[in-house]
Amino acid sequence: MDCQPRQAVQLPSGLAALPQLLQTWQDGLLMLLDYDGTLTPIVERPELAVLAPETRAILCDLVSVMPVAIVSGREVHVLRELVDVPGLVYVGNHGFEMENLAGEIHSLEDVQAYLPALDAVEQRLREGLAGIAGAFLERKRASLAVHFRLVAEVDISQVQTRVQEVLSEHPQLKVTLGKKVVEIQPGLDWDKGKAVEWLLPQLDASGRRHPIYIGDDRTDENAFRIVCRRGTGILVREDDHPTTAHYALEDPGEVRLFLQQLIRSLKGA
Numbered sequence: 458m459d460c461q462p463r464q465a466v467q468l469p470s471g472l473a474a475l476p477q478l479l480q481t482w483q484d485g486l487l488m489l490l491d492y493d494g495t496l497t498p499i500v501e502r503p504e505l506a507v508l509a510p511e512t513r514a515i516l517c518d519l520v521s522v523m524p525v526a527i528v529s530g531r532e533v534h535v536l537r538e539l540v541d542v543p544g545l546v547y548v549g550n551h552g553f554e555m556e557n558l559a560g561e562i563h564s565l566e567d568v569q570a571y572l573p574a575l576d577a578v579e580q581r582l583r584e585g586l587a588g589i590a591g592a593f594l595e596r597k598r599a600s601l602a603v604h605f606r607l608v609a610e611v612d613i614s615q616v617q618t619r620v621q622e623v624l625s626e627h628p629q630l631k632v633t634l635g636k637k638v639v640e641i642q643p644g645l646d647w648d649k650g651k652a653v654e655w656l657l658p659q660l661d662a663s664g665r666r667h668p669i670y671i672g673d674d675r676t677d678e679n680a681f682r683i684v685c686r687r688g689t690g691i692l693v694r695e696d697d698h699p700t701t702a703h704y705a706l707e708d709p710g711e712v713r714l715f716l717q718q719l720i721r722s723l724k725g726a
């Protein structure tokens with residue numbers, strides 16, 4: 458596999474390529490899965506993105522044949538409740554919280570120093586966004602998400618302006634953009650990719666397993682850039698943009714099909 462960026466529209470189907478890929482994946486696999494937009498469809502509010510029982514059953518099967526981690530922007534304790542599959546490893550908060558195989562959460566030590574700034578931004582934005590219908594905050598200890606999916610198109614620029622105003626007073630924080638969400642994080646050089654680099658040897662001490670990463674968001678590109686060196690990146694494709702993923706699946710329904718066919722082949726082998 459290579460790390461050459463491509464346009465998302467050019468990626469071949471991961472489902473169609475699966476039989477051929479299985480022949481090259483001989484030394485065992487390891488699965489890294491994003492949550493929102495990958496295991497569940499994107500919906501109006503975060504609390505409505507519940508995992509379908511069918512998907513949970515697939516994850517239970519999957520973890521019986523390979524190590525599986527969920528790598529998400531959500532908090533680990535929220536992911537544990539939403540996914541609720543024994544044996545999985547969780548990475549949350551875009552990599553700022555990482556679980557090891559023993560289930561112990563390893564938070565980046567440096568994050569502590571950014572919490573007062575995040576608290577201050579949260580308070581200012583609670584006041585500043587109060588008058589904008591549909592805007593709401595999701596505080597995730599090490600980060601703060603400003604959601605605007607439910608904000609009228611004409612008001613979205615107001616949300617962005619308020620966020621910029623408040624953040625201009627806190628240059629130690631950084632911003633990443635997700636799907637109708639602004640994610641405010643400690644300004645550390647850390648992301649899902651760095652977390653995946655940390656996680657891979659935890660899940661596979663031999664370093665021989667082939668990692669597969671499936672994700673839908675811009676933040677997953679950091680993980681694709683790490684996995685592309687020795688594994689396979691699969692984008693859940695919503696729009697066209699440059700990506701380091703190798704294959705595409707069209708939606709969480711195709712992700713389920715891909716995982717089902719993969720499990721079936723591995724169990725039959």
Ligand SMILES: O=P(O)(O)OC[C@H]1O[C@H](O[C@H]2O[C@H](CO)[C@@H](O)[C@H](O)[C@H]2O)[C@H](O)[C@@H](O)[C@@H]1O
Binds near residue numbers: 502595604635638
């Ligand atoms: O890394 P992920 O697992 O993809 O998480 C990214 C963010 O997902 C959630 O927000 C997004 O999904 C919501 C539910 O479908 C949707 O309402 C929202 O508009 C999306 O931005 C989650 O709430 C965030 O905390 C995650 O960082």
